[in-house]
Amino acid sequence: MNLAIIGAVLAVVGDLWIVVLAFRTGLLWGFGCFLVPPVGLAYGALHFREAWKPLVIAVIGLALFFANFGQPSRPS
Helix, strand or coil, X not given: CHHHHHHHHHHHHHHHHHHHHHXXXXXXXXXXXXXXXXXXXXXXXXXXXXXXXXXXXXXXXXXXXXXXXXXXXXXX
């Protein structure tokens, strides 16, 4: 469960960072990234030089979040 929480936090931080960078580029990019999350990944790919750090953070966060669901749950 802790891995999912850490992954979710990293994904949100990376995504918000991408949204801020997108708004600096233009209003359409900013609103697109804010309202449609996959647009943020497209923005990160198209503007890789300036957005590689938040893109990597968001992808690692998503990987940690979804990796947690493959683990068997522990009995309480």
